[in-house]
Amino acid sequence: MKQHDQRMDFLNPPAVIPVDQEYGLHSFDTEDEDDTSAFSVTSSVYNFRVENGRRYHDYKDGHPFPHDEVSEENEVCMHEMCLSLLDDKFYVSPIDESQLRNVADVGTGMGLWAEGMAEKYPDTEIVGIDLTPHERPTHPNCSYIISDATDEWVLDDPSTKFDLVHIRSLFVGVKDWPALYKQCFENMRSGGWIEQLEVVIDPRTDDGTDISDSYVRQVANISVPMGEASGRDFHVSMSMKSMIEQAGFVDVHEQTLKLPLGPWASDQKYKNVGRFYERFYKTGLQGWLLHICTRNLGWSVDQVNDACVKAFQEINSRKYLIYFPFTIVVGRKP
Numbered sequence: 001m002k003q004h005d006q007r008m009d010f011l012n013p014p015a016v017i018p019v020d021q022e023y024g025l026h027s028f029d030t031e032d033e034d035d036t037s038a039f040s041v042t043s044s045v046y047n048f049r050v051e052n053g054r055r056y057h058d059y060k061d062g063h064p065f066p067h068d069e070v071s072e073e074n075e076v077c078m079h080e081m082c083l084s085l086l087d088d089k090f091y092v093s094p095i096d097e098s099q100l101r102n103v104a105d106v107g108t109g110m111g112l113w114a115e116g117m118a119e120k121y122p123d124t125e126i127v128g129i130d131l132t133p134h135e136r137p138t139h140p141n142c143s144y145i146i147s148d149a150t151d152e153w154v155l156d157d158p159s160t161k162f163d164l165v166h167i168r169s170l171f172v173g174v175k176d177w178p179a180l181y182k183q184c185f186e187n188m189r190s191g192g193w194i195e196q197l198e199v200v201i202d203p204r205t206d207d208g209t210d211i212s213d214s215y216v217r218q219v220a221n222i223s224v225p226m227g228e229a230s231g232r233d234f235h236v237s238m239s240m241k242s243m244i245e246q247a248g249f250v251d252v253h254e255q256t257l258k259l260p261l262g263p264w265a266s267d268q269k270y271k272n273v274g275r276f277y278e279r280f281y282k283t284g285l286q287g288w289l290l291h292i293c294t295r296n297l298g299w300s301v302d303q304v305n306d307a308c309v310k311a312f313q314e315i316n317s318r319k320y321l322i323y324f325p326f327t328i329v330v331g332r333k334p
Ligand SMILES: C[S@@+](CC[C@H](N)C(=O)[O-])C[C@H]1O[C@@H](n2cnc3c(N)ncnc32)[C@H](O)[C@@H]1O
Pocket: 063, 075, 076, 078, 079, 106, 107, 108, 109, 110, 112, 113, 129, 130, 131, 132, 147, 148, 149, 150, 167, 168, 169, 170, 172, 173, 174, 175
């Protein structure tokens, strides 16, 4: 079965990302207001609670990451970054566009991917599933279900079987991954594809620099006690392939790409990816830490903000050429 290999091959990532020699000659102003924009959001939308200046939704037992204007910007960065990384492709599964009748986007968030798909493929019906309600710009062929995707999917047309199920950046949100993959499997047609994309929270360098003292590395290390204390999986990127196989999917294929943290690549594509990823990191970090560190690890809000500012200042100093791995898994329902 070479079909899926070919599809993933187009990504053709370089083994080592070439470095822009100008990078690091200028560092950013560490007082850059963009870096602190994450610390000042309030809202009072019904069914949401505000905690330490960030807004969270309260559906079922809630979600430990905020759902507010800053997290929206964070989603925009993820979406744009993926389009840059995947050469403007919305999916990498080896399914022909002409076969796309029904597509699901699990954990759709603002629906950026779902709406983009709906626009690109006007004859395809897209269903976005998310815990949270959202004002989304609905194309006529795009609809949403507000529900926990690990529960049984209640579709408008119960006979719908999906040709493609897309899951992106859902880490931590799901407590019971096997239950989620079971729902995906049951709601897909035979021959349909599942596709999941997740950042690996394990910053690395290509040049062998020791980053054990780096603040970005130290913050990443906190994901381990955070996961243990909260019962949430920060590292689903490492186990999703085997869980997707265990759910019954076949031809499961994994590829890991690199996300430069900052525009340090000489190559224009990876420079863009790095720009979006830096912005994604900066708009995401406080929200990823705040609830679990203050509720489960006994940190103060100041400690969380201090960890964020140190990491941001380090990025702004252009000291390291760090990247985060980004893993994509695709699998076919037999
Ligand atoms: C970080 S956002 C990612 C949004 C989108 N997939 C993207 O890549 O731009 C994660 C979304 O997953 C949703 N989510 C988390 N757990 C979920 C679950 N169990 N069922 C449905 N949606 C979930 C959250 O509400 C949030 O909107």
